[in-house]
Amino acid sequence: QVQLQESGPGLVKPSGTLSLTCAVSGGSISSGYYWTWVRQAPGKGLEWIGETSDSGSPNYNPSLQSRVAISLDHSKRLLSLSLTSVTAADTAVYYCARGTGSYRPFDFWGQGSLVAVSS
Amino acid sequence: DIQMTQSPSTLSASVGDSVTFTCRASQTIYTFLNWYQQKPGKAPKLLIYATSDLESGVPSRFSGTGSGTHFTLTISDVQPEDFATYYCQQSFTTPITFGHGTRLEIK
Numbered sequence: 001q002v003q004l005q006e007s008g009p010g011l012v013k014p015s016g017t018l019s020l021t022c023a024v025s026g027g028s029i030s031s032g033y034y035w036t037w038v039r040q041a042p043g044k045g046l047e048w049i050g051e052t053s054d055s056g057s058p059n060y061n062p063s064l065q066s067r068v069a070i071s072l073d074h075s076k077r078l079l080s081l082s083l084t085s086v087t088a089a090d091t092a093v094y095y096c097a098r099g100t101g102s103y104r105p106f107d108f109w110g111q112g113s114l115v116a117v118s119s
Numbered sequence: 120d121i122q123m124t125q126s127p128s129t130l131s132a133s134v135g136d137s138v139t140f141t142c143r144a145s146q147t148i149y150t151f152l153n154w155y156q157q158k159p160g161k162a163p164k165l166l167i168y169a170t171s172d173l174e175s176g177v178p179s180r181f182s183g184t185g186s187g188t189h190f191t192l193t194i195s196d197v198q199p200e201d202f203a204t205y206y207c208q209q210s211f212t213t214p215i216t217f218g219h220g221t222r223l224e225i226k
Contacts, residue, residue: 045206045217045218045219045220046155046163046206046208046217046220047217048213048214048215048216048217051213051215059213060214061213061214062120062214063214095162095163097162099210101168103150103151103153103168103169103210104151104153104210104215105153105165105168105169105174105208105210106153106155106163106165106208107165107168107174109162109163109164110162111161111162112162
């Protein structure tokens with residue numbers, strides 16, 4: 001069974017960098033999956049941050065593209081997220097998820113990591 | 120970006136009812152539409168992918184239809200564990216986008 005587990009600081013200062021990792025256990029980390037980050041601000045809906053896969057370069061939401069980087073370490077089975085120049089608007093629960101197949105549904109999710117941006 | 124619009128924002132139902140959620144895309148997404156259920160404090164759970172394919176382990180009372188820009192999710196015989204928020208998501212093109220969700224509440 002595939003399991004995803006996010007980890008990282010729960011508090012980041014404004015203008016700082018948000019860094020999270022997602023440990024992937026069980027299943028293949030390659031084979032055409034889209035390893036994805038999604039966030040959810042308190043009381044709000046879901047926002048796709050971006051994804052990475054074996055098939056090409058990472059793909060980011062244009063609204064965050066200038067500040068975000070996503071990478072996948074196959075040997076450590078670790079998905080990473082970096083978001084720079086954060087503001088209070090970046091306060092959210094951050095989820096990692098696995099997208100699969102051509103319809104790319106997110107079939108496995110981490111439990112989520114709450115990150116607050118505050119001084 | 121493709122905008123996904125869900126209606127209504129809240130739906131009230133009783134156990135045993137049949138309910139239908141609507142999701143519209145701002146342009147055609149063919150059948151690249153997935154549905155998720157989210158309960159408070161939990162990660163979303165995939166229910167239906169590719170408009171109408173039931174994810175493994177999801178009860179058959181959940182069903183999805185649609186194509187192009189108009190999609191629906193139906194729960195027949197609503198159960199107590201179904202009261203949650205439901206999101207649609209298009210995966211036709213990036214950026215992948217979600218609807219704002221429909222909350223199913225107990226009448």
